[in-house]
Amino acid sequence: MSAPGLSPPPSRLEHALSWTAGGRVLGPVASFLERMMVVAGPWLISITALAVISVTFEPVLGRSGIEDLSLTVIYALCLAPLTAGPVGAVVARLLNEAAEAGDGEGRTASLTLVGLVVAGFGAAVLAVLVGLALGIADRGLMVAFVFLTVASAQLWVCLAILAALRAYGFLMAAFTAGMALSVGAMFFTARATMSIDFLVWSFTAGLFFFVMLSTGRVVGRVWPESERVLQACRVFFPALVQQRFLVLGILFAFLAVWVDKWVFWFGPDSIVSDAGFRHFGYYDSVMFAAHLSILPTFAAMSVFHDGPLTRAVETFRARLHTRANHESVRASVTDLGTTVWTGVIRIGFVQGIVTIAAILLAPIVARLLDFDITQFFLVRIGFVAVFLHAIIYLLGAILVMSGRIRTFCAVQGLHLAANLFFSVSFYFTVGVSTYGFFVASLAVIPVAFGAAHVALSRFLYFSLVGENESLYIGN
Amino acid sequence: MQQPHSEIPDSEIDVCLVVEGAYPFVAGGVSSWLDWLIRNQPELSFAVVAIVADDGPRQQKMAFPDNVVHFSTVALSPRRAGRSRQFPRQAADWFGTRLEKVLAEGDRAAFADLVAFAETPQPRGALRKRRQPGRSDLLDSMASWDAMLRVYEQRAPQSSFMDFFWAWRFLLGGFFSVLTADLPKAACYHAISTGFAGLLAARAALAHDRPALITEHGIYTNERRIDLTMADWLSDTIDKGPRGIDARKDVRDFWIESFEAFARVSYATARRITTLYRGNQTFQRAIGAEDEKLVVIPNGIELGQFAGLEPVSTGRRPTVALIGRVVPIKDIDTMIVAAAEIRRNVPDVEVLIMGPTDEDPDYFATCQKRVQSLGLENTVRFTGRVNIFDYLPRIDVLTLTSISEAQPLVLLEGGAAGIPCVATDVGSCREIIEGAPDEAPKLGTAGFVVPPMSPQAMSEAVVELLMDDALRRACGAVLKRRVESRFSSGASSRRYADLYREAMAA
Numbered sequence: 005m006s007a008p009g010l011s012p013p014p015s016r017l018e019h020a021l022s023w024t025a026g027g028r029v030l031g032p033v034a035s036f037l038e039r040m041m042v043v044a045g046p047w048l049i050s051i052t053a054l055a056v057i058s059v060t061f062e063p064v065l066g067r068s069g070i071e072d073l074s075l076t077v078i079y080a081l082c083l084a085p086l087t088a089g090p091v092g093a094v095v096a097r098l099l100n101e102a103a104e105a106g107d108g109e110g111r112t113a114s115l116t117l118v119g120l121v122v123a124g125f126g127a128a129v130l131a132v133l134v135g136l137a138l139g140i141a142d143r144g145l146m147v148a149f150v151f152l153t154v155a156s157a158q159l160w161v162c163l164a165i166l167a168a169l170r171a172y173g174f175l176m177a178a179f180t181a182g183m184a185l186s187v188g189a190m191f192f193t194a195r196a197t198m199s200i201d202f203l204v205w206s207f208t209a210g211l212f213f214f215v216m217l218s219t220g221r222v223v224g225r226v227w228p229e230s231e232r233v234l235q236a237c238r239v240f241f242p243a244l245v246q247q248r249f250l251v252l253g254i255l256f257a258f259l260a261v262w263v264d265k266w267v268f269w270f271g272p273d274s275i276v277s278d279a280g281f282r283h284f285g286y287y288d289s290v291m292f293a294a295h296l297s298i299l300p301t302f303a304a305m306s307v308f309h310d311g312p313l314t315r316a317v318e319t320f321r322a323r324l325h326t327r328a329n330h331e332s333v334r335a336s337v338t339d340l341g342t343t344v345w346t347g348v349i350r351i352g353f354v355q356g357i358v359t360i361a362a363i364l365l366a367p368i369v370a371r372l373l374d375f376d377i378t379q380f381f382l383v384r385i386g387f388v389a390v391f392l393h394a395i396i397y398l399l400g401a402i403l404v405m406s407g408r409i410r411t412f413c414a415v416q417g418l419h420l421a422a423n424l425f426f427s428v429s430f431y432f433t434v435g436v437s438t439y440g441f442f443v444a445s446l447a448v449i450p451v452a453f454g455a456a457h458v459a460l461s462r463f464l465y466f467s468l469v470g471e472n473e474s475l476y477i478g479n
Numbered sequence: 480m481q482q483p484h485s486e487i488p489d490s491e492i493d494v495c496l497v498v499e500g501a502y503p504f505v506a507g508g509v510s511s512w513l514d515w516l517i518r519n520q521p522e523l524s525f526a527v528v529a530i531v532a533d534d535g536p537r538q539q540k541m542a543f544p545d546n547v548v549h550f551s552t553v554a555l556s557p558r559r560a561g562r563s564r565q566f567p568r569q570a571a572d573w574f575g576t577r578l579e580k581v582l583a584e585g586d587r588a589a590f591a592d593l594v595a596f597a598e599t600p601q602p603r604g605a606l607r608k609r610r611q612p613g614r615s616d617l618l619d620s621m622a623s624w625d626a627m628l629r630v631y632e633q634r635a636p637q638s639s640f641m642d643f644f645w646a647w648r649f650l651l652g653g654f655f656s657v658l659t660a661d662l663p664k665a666a667c668y669h670a671i672s673t674g675f676a677g678l679l680a681a682r683a684a685l686a687h688d689r690p691a692l693i694t695e696h697g698i699y700t701n702e703r704r705i706d707l708t709m710a711d712w713l714s715d716t717i718d719k720g721p722r723g724i725d726a727r728k729d730v731r732d733f734w735i736e737s738f739e740a741f742a743r744v745s746y747a748t749a750r751r752i753t754t755l756y757r758g759n760q761t762f763q764r765a766i767g768a769e770d771e772k773l774v775v776i777p778n779g780i781e782l783g784q785f786a787g788l789e790p791v792s793t794g795r796r797p798t799v800a801l802i803g804r805v806v807p808i809k810d811i812d813t814m815i816v817a818a819a820e821i822r823r824n825v826p827d828v829e830v831l832i833m834g835p836t837d838e839d840p841d842y843f844a845t846c847q848k849r850v851q852s853l854g855l856e857n858t859v860r861f862t863g864r865v866n867i868f869d870y871l872p873r874i875d876v877l878t879l880t881s882i883s884e885a886q887p888l889v890l891l892e893g894g895a896a897g898i899p900c901v902a903t904d905v906g907s908c909r910e911i912i913e914g915a916p917d918e919a920p921k922l923g924t925a926g927f928v929v930p931p932m933s934p935q936a937m938s939e940a941v942v943e944l945l946m947d948d949a950l951r952r953a954c955g956a957v958l959k960r961r962v963e964s965r966f967s968s969g970a971s972s973r974r975y976a977d978l979y980r981e982a983m984a985a
Binding site: 324325327328329330331332333462465468469470475 | 628
């Protein structure tokens with residue numbers, strides 16, 4: 005019998021589970037998977053669900069129906085991050101600030117609600133504008149498309165907030181539940197009706213379910229009072245303006261990834277689906293496959309950020325707070341720089357290996373995705389282009405960590421402009437190619453690297469002066 | 480905020496007064512003296528540049544005389560600060576070297592170079608567009624940062640880096656505010672202290688090739704040294720042990736040495752450096768002021784208002800008075816303890832503490848408790864703010880127990896009324912009571928000078944005067960003659976008029 009006040013020792017099964025799942029063996033793997041879910045979960049699940057639906061129900065829905073369904077989801081997932089990304093980033097920053105100030109609990113719920121409403125509203129506006137511009141005639145599908153875009157935006161915001169709260173376990177569980185509902189509902193609907201908009205609604209239902217679960221987790225049982233929500237608005241909107249360069253930088257980053265696709269969607273060779281969505285599947289399928297190869301970089305960067313990088317930054321801050329002399333502070337900055345470059349090089353190296361593997365496996369990829377010989381060559385260049393994009397992403401993360409937000413915004417803007425320019429140039433000279441994205445990324449890397457090098461070599465200056473926003477009150 | 484009475488072109492302004500932390504936003508002391516100075520030079524036009532802490536709204540406490548034609552403020556730490564645009568590396572190295580020389584040595588030539596640098600459009604930013612540097616460009620640039628690191632490594636490498644950083648932000652932020660402020664053009668520039676006011680006058684003198692003057696009531700650098708030595712918001716990183724003998728420098732040392740460097744620059748650039756009494760000149764020389772520039776111009780009082788005062792000697796108790804604010808620096812507590820000793824020898828003595836009691840309520844409460852604990856309720860009386868002319872005829876001895884003073888006007892006012900004084904040996908009290916070394920003919924002693932914080936010495940001196948009518952009358956007469964000959968308002972204003980005439984003609 006155990007002594008009072010002491011819990012009984014774990015059973016052998018509990019010990020084994022804890023050792024494997026939470027220990028050194030599977031712990032890092034679990035952590036990596038959690039980050040993958042945050043950065044690419046919606047895409048992965050959507051693509052998987054659409055692939056399964058396409059294969060299973062094409063005889064029933066027809067090729068054009070499957071195409072409209074796929075494009076509705078693609079457009080929604082394309083537009084949603086344009087509002088959700090910036091809003092989620094600002095909300096996450098405000099939550100971190102509130103947590104550091106000891107007011108985390110008070111602000112989390114109200115800021116979450118404000119973020120969800122703003123991102124959803126922005127996504128709705130974007131979806132309506134895009135739908136009207138494309139001339140989508142089917143009103144039922146148009147409405148479903150708008151709501152899907154709203155749900156997608158709110159899903160991305162929830163992912164950002166749960167990641168900021170480090171609630172990865174809940175995130176995985178809720179996301180799985182939501183996606184299971186999406187896929188299950190789609191299967192059920194496809195059997196019952198041939199209406200594409202009902203399928204879209206089914207998919208949307210799962211996303212909203214995840215949003216509802218996440219909101220419940222964050223808000224709790226008691227909704228914040230209206231005064232709290234108003235207070236959150238008074239904090240959020242000025243923060244949106246104050247952090248406008250971060251907002252723009254993230255927006256440019258998303259646009260830079262998509263702009264080459266849009267060049268083809270709105271180029272002379274573009275195809276218009278029955279519903280009115282413009283696309284160019286010949287190029288899209290190549291680049292979507294290529295972009296999947298960057299997911300390990302996103303996930304690894306997230307793990308690195310929450311681990312060695314955060315520790316190095318906290319050491320640096322501790323030196324400042326404990327009033328260390330400059331030699332000691334400089335040593336912590338040097339360590340931080342070493343940690344950052346080591347981490348970036350390691351992630352880049354691993355990504356390089358993944359890219360090489362992807363290139364070597366390109367024949368298999370081409371066969372699985374039914375590429376023709378041109379697409380086979382395109383996807384190999386695409387893998388390299390995406391690898392270069394991964395480097396830009398890593399260097400951009402260094403800029404954000406160093407507080408060089410304006411430079412980050414400029415680099416992402418440069419990438420966007422370069423991708424647009426080179427994609428158009430190559431399209432009208434060479435024809436369909438992935439060279440636009442490749443050359444744009446290649447051209448931006450030296451600029452991004454130079455900026456990141458300066459940011460780290462002058463980290464102390466930028467932290468205390470150059471990028472210390474508290475010194476520029478009123479701007 | 481009141482605007483000056485008329486705006487005339489800058490080129491026609493005679494004297495630009497530069498004042499820090501006083502006129503027109505603080506009443507009393509230096510502000511009253513400035514008001515007197517301006518009004519007593521009615522034929523001259525004045526600009527007033529007030530150096531303030533920040534650019535927040537302020538209430539003006541003193542109205543401008545008619546001959547103030549320009550007023551502006553310079554904020555040492557403005558709330559709105561533009562973003563920095565970086566200098567090219569060559570300019571950065573040059574800039575950093577001169578900053579080091581100013582801070583380390585108070586080097587006038589380096590300061591002059593920086594003034595010229597701040598006045599000249601410089602290539603800045605990524606496009607190297609030429610424009611005049613702003614405060615933020617100078618303070619927030621990498622050049623300033625690199626200069627800060629060099630100074631830190633030279634001066635206080637063991638100190639807390641963050642403490643040093645914020646000290647740099649304040650000191651150099653104020654320095655750059657001075658370098659980049661808009662300045663009226665005047666025939667001469669008159670700073671009423673060293674510190675940032677002295678720097679601004681020095682900059683104006685160099686930029687406009689006109690003379691700079693400095694007048695110090697208290698010695699700014701000494702006062703900052705005392706403030707900084709006692710400051711509890713400054714923590715020491717370096718433990719110098721019980722004897723304090725350690726060559727290593729802490730941030731506190733950097734603060735003090737920087738103000739000394741500013742003073743050196745101001746003294747080196749000024750044409751004339753005036754103060755109220757000779758004792759102050761010792762401190763000025765110690766910081767590098769050249770002898771030939773030093774001038775003593777004591778404060779003066781309007782003698783006419785004391786002319787009709789007739790002493791009242793009957794129907795009242797022997798009366799001792801201390802005229803001053805009830806604040807720690809006046810050390811009212813010593814006077815209260817001395818009152819107990821005085822009463823032992825003069826049982827019916829009345830000790831008046833005449834001055835406002837609302838500036839430091841906690842200290843006033845402490846004084847009241849002291850009175851009660853010593854059973855002096857019938858002896859010591861706090862009058863609050865009063866018209867001293869109602870009391871002067873009935874005062875036998877005037878006392879001053881201050882820990883620090885410059886040239887206390889109360890002793891001059893008491894002297895004008897023929898009242899002998901007992902004062903602590905601070906500021907110019909010894910010169911007022913015993914006469915300046917160069918007094919000719921020697922008039923004699925007007926009372927007693929005692930050590931600060933010594934109730935015993937204070938009470939013995941007061942009792943001696945109370946018990947000896949002849950001594951008391953003689954001392955009062957000496958002080959009256961001394962005040963009339965050296966400390967009249969007319970004499971003082973004539974000397975300032977001469978000072979300005981010489982400067983404007985240069």
